[in-house]
Amino acid sequence: MGARTGKQYLEGLQRTRRAIWVDGERIEDVTRHPKLSGAAESLAAIFDRQHEFAEDCLVPDRETGELINISHLIPRSRDEIRHRHRGLVRLSEGTVGLMGRTPDYMNMKFSGFASAPWVWAGADNRNEVGAANLVDYQKRLARDDISLTHTIIQPTVDKRTDTAIVGNQVTIRKVGESAEGMIVRGGRVLATLAPFADETTVYPALPIPPGAEDYAIAFAIPLDTPGLKFLCRDSLSAVGADGFDKPLSSRFDEQDAFCLFDDVVVPWDRVFINGDVEVYNSIPQTGFVINMTTQSTTRALTKLQFAYGLATRMAEMIGDYSPATTEMLGEIACYVEVTRSALELSIEQAFERPPDGAWFPDGRPLDPMRALLAMWMPRVAEIITLIGGHNLLTTPTRRQLDDEELRPLIDEMLHGADATSAEARSAVFRMAWDFVGSGLAGRGFLYERFYLTSASRNKQMMHNLAADRTRPAELVDRILGL
Numbered sequence: 093m094g095a096r097t098g099k100q101y102l103e104g105l106q107r108t109r110r111a112i113w114v115d116g117e118r119i120e121d122v123t124r125h126p127k128l129s130g131a132a133e134s135l136a137a138i139f140d141r142q143h144e145f146a147e148d149c150l151v152p153d154r155e156t157g158e159l160i161n162i163s164h165l166i167p168r169s170r171d172e173i174r175h176r177h178r179g180l181v182r183l184s185e186g187t188v189g190l191m192g193r194t195p196d197y198m199n200m201k202f203s204g205f206a207s208a209p210w211v212w213a214g215a216d217n218r219n220e221v222g223a224a225n226l227v228d229y230q231k232r233l234a235r236d237d238i239s240l241t242h243t244i245i246q247p248t249v250d251k252r253t254d255t256a257i258v259g260n261q262v263t264i265r266k267v268g269e270s271a272e273g274m275i276v277r278g279g280r281v282l283a284t285l286a287p288f289a290d291e292t293t294v295y296p297a298l299p300i301p302p303g304a305e306d307y308a309i310a311f312a313i314p315l316d317t318p319g320l321k322f323l324c325r326d327s328l329s330a331v332g333a334d335g336f337d338k339p340l341s342s343r344f345d346e347q348d349a350f351c352l353f354d355d356v357v358v359p360w361d362r363v364f365i366n367g368d369v370e371v372y373n374s375i376p377q378t379g380f381v382i383n384m385t386t387q388s389t390t391r392a393l394t395k396l397q398f399a400y401g402l403a404t405r406m407a408e409m410i411g412d413y414s415p416a417t418t419e420m421l422g423e424i425a426c427y428v429e430v431t432r433s434a435l436e437l438s439i440e441q442a443f444e445r446p447p448d449g450a451w452f453p454d455g456r457p458l459d460p461m462r463a464l465l466a467m468w469m470p471r472v473a474e475i476i477t478l479i480g481g482h483n484l485l486t487t488p489t490r491r492q493l494d495d496e497e498l499r500p501l502i503d504e505m506l507h508g509a510d511a512t513s514a515e516a517r518s519a520v521f522r523m524a525w526d527f528v529g530s531g532l533a534g535r536g537f538l539y540e541r542f543y544l545t546s547a548s549r550n551k552q553m554m555h556n557l558a559a560d561r562t563r564p565a566e567l568v569d570r571i572l573g574l
Contacts, residue, residue: 094158096237098136111321122287127327134343138186149179163196164234167451170442180390189395190344193284198240200387204380206230207450214371226364241289243280243351244297265306273359286322286349296375308372310365311358319356322349328531336490341532382455393431400424411509420475427468459558463550469540473528487522
């Protein structure tokens with residue numbers, strides 16, 4: 093089939109009956125329910141967007157020639173990495189970076205996974221079948237243009253004992269086998285995009301200890317698989333709101349869910365790892381982390397650019413050119429340029445991995461972004477709040493603007509600087525409030541702080557695992573030697 097249209101995507105969601113629960117209600121059709129339809133339409137627009145910007149977003153499948161989304165590409169040159177970057181930028185523009193788990197996120201992970209089947213196969217090819225299943229699945233993911241969600245973190249029950257893994261009767265684990273497949277039970281979080289996905293996957297996250305064979309599993313299954321249930325967080329979608337009043341929360345609530353596996357049977361041809369702890373812990377060697385950070389940093393850059401444009405427009409509309417506001421705008425501009433430069437350097441220093449010829453961006457410029465973005469995004473929201481002040485709360489609604497009695501008064505008393513109309517001012521400041529003060533904004537604050545784990549943990553990993561200390565140590569030793 094190749095790259096789908098938005099219409100085909102929505103029809104695919106309508107054909108399956110999944111156990112999706114939102115606010116105590118099981119949702120029969122996520123494309124039409126008012127708490128979900130806005131986001132469903134926004135995601136459909138992403139599928140259409142790949143055709144609108146086909147030159148950037150689509151590429152021929154190397155085997156079949158059919159056009160697939162660029163995020164499925166396993167690059168074979170720096171030029172292909174740059175092409176993929178252009179496509180990722182186009183896709184992120186569709187939600188101005190507010191949806192963090194558009195399908196290209198998981199597409200990028202699986203292209204990284206499939207680039208190194210020998211990692212999945214393990215020593216002596218003992219997991220050869222699982223590796224072949226993974227490669228076949230990645231091809232189907234691309235050719236059927238599947239929307240995929242994932243669950244990688246075990247639920248928090250008791251932080252004193254959760255890390256033990258072995259014996260944990262809450263997190264997902266293998267509980268048996270049948271002729272049809274592997275039987276799994278337990279819970280995992282946090283399935284962002286779950287209501288809008290065709291399938292879900294479980295794959296390695298943090299390393300697990302020896303003896304945790306039952307937890308060393310990886311697979312992908314359709315969302316309508318019997319026994320699979322999703323409990324979504326409270327809806328933050330602005331149900332029934334005019335797009336003028338809630339321009340972001342009426343469109344971009346991608347949802348998050350607790351995933352429950354109630355003795356789910358995973359068909360054998362969809363099992364990628366079955367009890368091999370060593371293979372499970374080796375999956376980062378595939379390079380998928382670089383792909384993940386590439387997509388997430390590209391998405392974050394678009395969101396930062398949107399925030400910079402929004403903050404600047406707000407200041408201009410109220411004639412605020414004070415040193416304090418100008419400094420804060422410059423601060424966001426710094427975040428934009430550092431993020432852009434990190435992405436550009438990662439592409440410029442891309443490398444070919446022996447022995448297979450796959451190319452990857454340089455992960456070193458992107459590693460710090462995992463910690464920095466988790467700090468910068470909340471700061472950006474604070475800056476927009478400081479620039480907006482009480483003006484964020486003096487924003488007429490669409491109905492008020494359309495009222496014949498109120499409109500003349502609104503035009504007279506709620507316009508902005510430099511002939512800015514009351515309607516234009518209200519549109520911008522309502523958008524700003526939706527960005528920093530709505531329920532969706534609160535979820536965005538939490539998401540940005542933890543979507544690639546916390547800034548604190550990423551700083552620790554940067555020091556312990558990623559940072560090259562060779563030259564710093566040499567410089568210290570040189571002066572000590574004097």
